[in-house]
Amino acid sequence: MGFLFKVQEEMEGQMAHYFDSIGDIVQKYRMAVGLYFNNDPEGFEKIAYEIIALKKRMAKVREKLILTMYEKSLVPDSREDITQLLGVLDEIPKRVVKQINVILREAIVFPQEIHGEMRNLFKQLQIEIETVMAACHAFFKDLNSVQALSNDVMNQEAAADVLEFEALKKVFSMDLDLGHKLHLKAFIRRIALLADMGEEAAQYLLIFATKRRI
Amino acid sequence: MGWLLSGGFLGWSLGANDASNIFGTAVASKMVRFRTAAIITSVMVLLGGVVLGPNGVERIGKLGAIDSLQGAFTAALAAALTVLWMTKLNLPVSTTQAVVGSALAWSYFSGNAIAWGQLIPIVIAWFASPLLCAIGSILLYYIFKLVLSHTNVHVLMLDQFLRYGLIVVGAYGAWALGGNNMGNVVGVFNHTGIFHRFEFMGYAISEARQLSFFGALAIALGVCTYSYGVMMTVGSDLVKLDSMSAFISIASESIVLDLFGWMGIPVSSSQAVVGAVLGIGLVRGADTIKMRVLGRIVMGWIATPLIAAFICILSLYVTKNVFEQHVVKTYQCADGSFATHPGCELGQKVLKEEKK
Numbered sequence: 313m314g315f316l317f318k319v320q321e322e323m324e325g326q327m328a329h330y331f332d333s334i335g336d337i338v339q340k341y342r343m344a345v346g347l348y349f350n351n352d353p354e355g356f357e358k359i360a361y362e363i364i365a366l367k368k369r370m371a372k373v374r375e376k377l378i379l380t381m382y383e384k385s386l387v388p389d390s391r392e393d394i395t396q397l398l399g400v401l402d403e404i405p406k407r408v409v410k411q412i413n414v415i416l417r418e419a420i421v422f423p424q425e426i427h428g429e430m431r432n433l434f435k436q437l438q439i440e441i442e443t444v445m446a447a448c449h450a451f452f453k454d455l456n457s458v459q460a461l462s463n464d465v466m467n468q469e470a471a472a473d474v475l476e477f478e479a480l481k482k483v484f485s486m487d488l489d490l491g492h493k494l495h496l497k498a499f500i501r502r503i504a505l506l507a508d509m510g511e512e513a514a515q516y517l518l519i520f521a522t523k524r525r526i
Numbered sequence: 527m528g529w530l531l532s533g534g535f536l537g538w539s540l541g542a543n544d545a546s547n548i549f550g551t552a553v554a555s556k557m558v559r560f561r562t563a564a565i566i567t568s569v570m571v572l573l574g575g576v577v578l579g580p581n582g583v584e585r586i587g588k589l590g591a592i593d594s595l596q597g598a599f600t601a602a603l604a605a606a607l608t609v610l611w612m613t614k615l616n617l618p619v620s621t622t623q624a625v626v627g628s629a630l631a632w633s634y635f636s637g638n639a640i641a642w643g644q645l646i647p648i649v650i651a652w653f654a655s656p657l658l659c660a661i662g663s664i665l666l667y668y669i670f671k672l673v674l675s676h677t678n679v680h681v682l683m684l685d686q687f688l689r690y691g692l693i694v695v696g697a698y699g700a701w702a703l704g705g706n707n708m709g710n711v712v713g714v715f716n717h718t719g720i721f722h723r724f725e726f727m728g729y730a731i732s733e734a735r736q737l738s739f740f741g742a743l744a745i746a747l748g749v750c751t752y753s754y755g756v757m758m759t760v761g762s763d764l765v766k767l768d769s770m771s772a773f774i775s776i777a778s779e780s781i782v783l784d785l786f787g788w789m790g791i792p793v794s795s796s797q798a799v800v801g802a803v804l805g806i807g808l809v810r811g812a813d814t815i816k817m818r819v820l821g822r823i824v825m826g827w828i829a830t831p832l833i834a835a836f837i838c839i840l841s842l843y844v845t846k847n848v849f850e851q852h853v854v855k856t857y858q859c860a861d862g863s864f865a866t867h868p869g870c871e872l873g874q875k876v877l878k879e880e881k882k
Contacts, residue, residue: 316690320682327682387685388556389768394681453678524681 323380326373327452330398331445333370337363337405338441338506341412342434348415349427360412367405374398393520400513401448404441404506411502420499425486429479433500436475437507440468444510447517458521465514472507476500529595530712530720532603533737534744537711539609540621541571541748543756544707547779547799548699550757551772552692557685560754566693568746570700575742578705580734582792583741586713589629589644595718596851597636597842601628602714604838611833612826619830620794622648625710627834632714634835635842636854647791652827655782655793656801662778663805670774688769692776699780703795704742705787711741713792767806775802797827 340363347355378398381391414420422430447461483496549563592598605624612619626648633640679687721736767775779795779802786793845851 317683317686320680320686323682324680385556385559387681390681452681456675 319380319384320386323377323386324452326377328449330370330373330377331401331448333366333373334401334404335438335442335445337366337370337408338438340366341408342438344412345415345434346431349422349430357416360416363405363412364409367409370405371402374402390520390524393516393523397448397451397513397516397520400509400516401444403509404513407502407506407509411499411506414499414502418495420495421492422496423486423488426479426482426496429475429482430500433472433475433479433503436468436472437503437510440465440472440507440510443468444513444517447514451517451521455521455524458517462514462518462521466511469507469511469514472504476504476507529599529718530715530740532599532606533712533715533741536602536606536609536621536625537741537744538748538752539606540707540711541567541745541750542752543609543612543619543748544621544703544745544795545700545749545753546756546759547795548703548776549692549696550759550799551767551775551803552696553754553757555767555769555772557689557692557769557772558696560757562693563696563757564750564753566697567700567703567749570697571704571745571749572739572742574701574704574706575708575738575745576704576735578701578787579708579738579742580732581790582706582709582787583713583716583734583737584709585644585648585790585792586625586629586709586716589626589641589648589713592629592632592714593717594852594854595715595720596845597632597854598714598718600841600845601625601632601838602712604628604631604841605710605834607837608830608834612830615826619826620652620796621707621710622792622794623652623827623830624834625713627831628838629714630831631835631838632842632854635839648793651786651791651793652797655786656797656804658782658785659775659778659798659801660805660808662781663775663802664809666774666778667771667806667809670770685769688773691773692769695773695777695780699776699783699795702780702783702787704745706783706792707745707795708738708741709792711744712737767803771803771806771810775799775806778802778805 340359344356344359344363347353347359378395381387381394387394443461443465447458447465450457450461479500480497483493483500486493488496545564545567548567549558552558553560553563592601602625605621605628608624608627609619609621626645630640630645632638674684715737716734719733721733723730723732725731776799779798782798782802783793783795846854
């Protein structure tokens with residue numbers, strides 16, 4: 313019977329790998345920033361290049377998934393939704409790579425006093441993105457769980473907003489020059505934007521899941 | 527044999543129109559390619575037509591009891607023209623209704639009594655088949671919903687399962703279509719003596735079976751050459767169907783067609799599919815049904831037998847008076863008078879067929 317579903321099995325595996333890879337990228341990003349905080353620029357760069365390579369592989373997987381769906385006329389009812397979802401998710405690794413480039417290019421200095429807030433923010437981001445990926449898996453295999461998982465994502469994004477606020481408050485309470493404060497603010501905003509993208513993906517998933525149910 | 531061409535034309539019209547009732551939803555939802563659908567439908571219609579078709583041929587033959595080849599030609603042509611016209615308007619018409627309209631018109635024209643015993647079950651089936659299909663769709667919809675809520679099948683796997691499922695139920699539906707509709711296509715020729723029984727490898731091939739084979743070939747030709755437009759109308763204009771709904775509606779329709787096929791009552795696959803799609807529309811919320819399109823289809827049902835009957839009477843008149851053809855056989859009765867066959871049966875013995 314396997315030959316009857318060969319293409320679908322391959323695609324299912326690729327799709328699961330794609331979602332897992334997004335979670336991996338955010339986890340690696342958190343690790344890399346941790347090394348950067350610990351004054352280990354070589355360790356940071358090593359993980360940064362791993363992230364860039366993983367992002368390139370993911371782009372190819374995404375392209376192949378979309379092409380196969382259209383070439384073989386698969387899932388006609390949800391094809392556009394899946395393509396749109398993959399497009400939204402693809403923004404996450406793209407933005408992570410951009411932020412890594414910002415750190416490398418601009419050599420941002422993170423004072424010791426805000427490391428705690430920054431680590432909390434990254435931890436929250438990772439938890440949120442992992443929940444988004446669980447919701448993505450659920451969209452394909454367990455439609456009933458999508459709503460609960462999407463709600464979790466929204467709660468986690470709200471928690472990330474609180475952590476962003478605390479980090480920014482800390483930055484502006486510190487004795488730094490205004491340029492440095494604004495530099496840090498811009499970076500913290502970028503991390504919060506990643507959390508916003510997770511929420512956006514969860515909202516799309518909710519809509520697509522509702523469409524599939526009707 | 528040339529007189530059989532109108533039956534071939536009717537078969538072609540039926541193929542062009544009614545293949546949409548089997549694979550329309552699947553093709554419109556892009557789950558099955560038109561070429562695949564056309565090939566499967568052609569093969570299965572041929573098989574169903576040859577194996578089950580003769581029952582329907584005999585029933586329709588009894589309804590009109592058309593005993594003249596020219597009369598049968600004219601009745602079939604009138605039905606075919608009606609179906610073609612409605613098909614041109616992208617309306618999924620009922621060939622059964624067109625043929626019944628024509629057969630009744632011939633009875634009226636010839637002065638023969640209407641075979642109520644044959645007509646009543648057919649008319650009841652006109653109402654029962656869409657109703658049963660709607661009920662079947664609703665039941666299947668809830669069964670599938672229940673099954674899917676307890677299984678975690680990946681969307682891609684479900685999609686492929688439905689793709690294969692649509693082909694299987696489509697093939698089953700095409701078999702039932704062939705078995706059920708052969709009477710509509712060539713039934714009016716059954717008492718004309720155009721074919722003669724013969725034996726092939728010890729197996730008797732009846733006139734009805736030979737007619738069915740011819741009708742099935744004509745249907746297959748119609749499917750392959752002209753059915754795409756109507757498929758898209760049925761599949762996407764009435765109510766937008768997803769793959770699951772397409773599968774359910776075809777399964778429900780096929781079961782009902784087969785059920786009536788076993789009972790020997792030719793039903794309209796057009797009415798059956800509209801009922802099945804309507805059932806899906808009802809469980810998904812009535813606002814998803816495009817009422818304007820549904821209204822056009824219902825109008826087609828009412829108009830079809832009336833238009834077919836009108837065209838048939840007009841054609842019989844022209845064939846008889848302009849082309850001087852015998853659209854009704856007359857017989858010399860025992861008292862020397864001339865009458866149609868039932869006329870002589872009113873207490874008189876038929877002496878011979880009139881030769882003039």
